[in-house]
Amino acid sequence: MKHYVALMALLGIALAPLAACAQSGYPERxxxxxxxxxxxxxxxxxxxxxxxxxxxxxxxxxxxxxxxxxxxxxxxxxxxxxxxxxxxxxxxxxxxxxxxxxxxxxxxxxxxxxxxxxxxxxxSPMGVYVPAASPYKTAAELFADAKKKAGKLNYGSGSATYNIATEWLMSLVGAKANAISYKGSSPTLTDLAGNQVDFAIAEYSAGLPLVKGGKIRMLALTSDRRMKSAPEIPTLQELGYKEYFQxxxxxxxxxxxxxxxxxxxxxxxxxxxxxxxxxxxxxxxxxxxxxxxxxxxxxxxxxxxxxxxxxxxxxxxxxxx
Structure with a gap:
């Protein structure tokens, strides 16, 4: 038995360089x-x-x-x-x-x-979006109506990240809204453009082409600075929500x-x-x-x-x- 254990130990030592060589050749497929x-x-x-x-x-x-x-x-x-x-x-x-x-x-x-x-x-920052046909022209208008119609507005959420982002914002605004779950920003924004939800926080990069195409509007950014590609869009921090960054x-x-x-x-x-x-x-x-x-x-x-x-x-x- 001792000889067997010793043999296995020696074998392990002998194979170690081979394993290292295999790893050093990474990737092989x-x-x-x-x-x-x-x-x-x-x-x-x-x-x-x-x-x-x-x-x-x-x-x-x-x-x-x-x-x-x-x-x-x-x-x-x-x-x-x-x-x-x-x-x-x-x-x-x-x-x-x-x-x-x-x-x-x-x-x-x-x-x-x-x-x-x-x-x-x-x-990537996120954007606060509404449909092109939405009556909300500014973030302030959206937030005011969300407060007035507590629990009656629906928002699209592509993942738990956007759930937290939106619920945090609604808490700061003093409003409530209902989450409609999607599998990512793309289907969220597609339904937003089709007026299936009232607003959404979603990826800036995914939303900008739809904004430029006139399908949706962007009201604010979740980052701490404006973007060169849409310099007219304010950040939520600029709008008074100083602690908000997502x-x-x-x-x-x-x-x-x-x-x-x-x-x-x-x-x-x-x-x-x-x-x-x-x-x-x-x-x-x-x-x-x-x-x-x-x-x-x-x-x-x-x-x-x-x-x-x-x-x-x-x-x-x-x-x-």
Missing amino acids: PIKLVVPYPPGSGTDTVARYAAKRMETALGKPVVIENKPGGNAIIAAQTVINAPADGYTLLWAANGPVTTNVAFYDKLPYNPLTDLEPVARLAY VAWWGIFAPKGTPKSIVSRLEGTLLTVFKDAETAQYLEQNNFSAFTGTAEQLRAFQKAEIDRESKLVNRFNLPKQ
Whole structure:
């Protein structure tokens, strides 16, 4: 028995360099990047750009797999349950890795222990939108009517992130509205344009083309600064809601236990890509902003966001799921 144990120990030592070599050869086949939202959303758009740049840098295909629905839980669990080998990654927005923790009493996973942070990459502000035919010409008009008709206006919500964003704003305004759930910003805005809901907070990048096309109107921004592509749109902070700041940010996560060498390879590749001039130009043209951070910085940011959003949910007594 002792000889057997010794043999296994020696075998493990002998195989360790081979495992390291296998990891150093990463990637050896296509990588799957799971996106929790549908094609056409701002999240999907920037994920596809990242995938294209990753392909060039890593020398292997990076395939997008859209798995919308379930407030991004479906996508998160797909990655969590995948082999921890670096070939299945999560393109995460706020929802699956921060907001869901605050929003669910019994979340079927823990993003702090079930996922490895890889890199934080970019963000987009959100817009407050109404249909083109809406009587509300300003945010003040919308808010006044929402207060007057407490609980009678409906808003579209593409995920738990937008639920928190809208409920927080309604709390600050002193109004109530009913949430109508959708699978991402694109279907939310489609129904908004069709007058199926009264207003929505949704991705700026997804809404701007519809604004320019005359399908919907944007009344305010959720960020702390105006956007060059729509300089006439005020921020909610400018309108008097000084504490309000909510953006959609994106990062990449891997299954827990993914080898550090693979995480480091991905981290270095992604940060190099998202700090270069080509990406800066792409982000500006598509109404995004760089928001880069290492795996360590992403984890710290993730923890801070979970704490912030959990406090918001409790502070404003937002309904949990």
